[in-house]
Amino acid sequence: MGHGIDRKSSRRKSPQTAAKPKLSRQEYEAKMAELHVELVKLQFWAKHEGARIIVIFEGRDAAGKGGVIKRITERVSPRVFRVVALPAPSERERTQIYFQRYFEHFPAAGEVVIFDRSWYNRAGVEKVMGFCTDDQYQRFLRLCPAWEKDIIDSGVTLIKYWFEVSKEEQTRRFSERIIDGRKTWKLSPMDMESHRRxxxxxxxxxxMFAATDTNSSPWHVVEGDDKRRARLNCIAHFLSLIPYEEIALPQVELPARQKAGGYKEPDYPFRWIPARY
Incomplete structure (x- = not known):
């Protein structure tokens, strides 16, 4: 089986980012703005070409997946870029074919679907926590590469990202979630278990890598200890994998507003919100 990544580099910090100095917020925001422009171009291209794109985000807990997804989607249309973050399967879904509940979220023409966790739950949390049998787990690892190849052969672009973070940085981020009132919602019992285990x-x-990191559907590893660089690197890499082109858009001019035609503002007691800031 061919493999698309260096397995040694997946177990430590990437040598490309480990020694770089901290990126200033000003520089980070400037580079992110450039990437946002490119994501908008990709959006127009995807709609024009009827492209179907799936992007999977997996990785260590607290490795920064959510931050990258937020940055990808904050300047584009949610009708084109859809985020799928499925809860634990229902009793009914547990009786279905394992992949079944993911199929219904697959993209139609002109859509980019981002899976915040995916069918790889079976290879990760379900395996570690005993939520599936060993037979189910082994069957998943055996069938997943062929299933993904069939998805790709049907014309869907499938991109898989794995976010890696060091033990020390994961501990720091979990500790921050405990004390920061803005982040306590991110903390779950599963996070505690992922830290312990x-x-x-x-x-x-x-x-999972040994079974599913194939030439046709490789895992792309993101070094996540530096959040700013991880976001920029991941988005830039994502854009590099899509052969999008800038679509010529019609010139837009704001039309003149209509005449009032006798309209007068009503003397109505609008319920203005308090100006606290």
């Missing part, structure tokens, strides 16, 4: 998750990651 670091090496169980490492073994599950290694087995």
């Amino acid at each position: 670091w090496y169980d998750y490492s073994r599950a990651r290694d087995a």
Whole structure:
């Protein structure tokens, strides 16, 4: 089986980012603005070409997946870029074919679907926490590459990202979630278990890569200790994988407003909100 990444580099910081100085907020925002412009171009191209794109975000808990997804989607249309973050399967869904509940969220023409966690739950949390049988787990690893190849052969662009973070940085981020009132909602019992079971998750990651990191559907690893660089690097890489072109748009001019035609503002007691700031 061919593999698309250096397995040694997936177990430590990327040598491309480990020694770089901190990126200033001003520089970060300027570079992000440039990437946002490109994402808008990609959006117009996807609609024009009827492209179907799936992007999977997986990785260590607190590795920064959510921040990248937020940055990808904050300047584009939610009708084109759809984020799918499925909860635990219902009793009914547990009786279905495993992949079934993911199919209904696949993109139609002109859509980019971002999976915040995906069918790879079976290779990660379900395996580690015992939420599936060993037979179910082994079947998933065996069938997943062929299933993904069929998706790709049907004309869908499938991109898979794995976010890696160091033990020390994960601990720092979890500790921050405990004390920061803005982030406490991010903390769950599963986060505590992922922190405790670091090496169980490492073994599950290694087995997942061995089975599903193929030439046709490779895993792209994002070094997540530096959040700003991780976001920029991931978005730039994502854009590099799509052969989009800038679509010529019609010139737009604001039309003159209509005449009042006798309209007068009503003497109505609008319920203005308090000006506290």
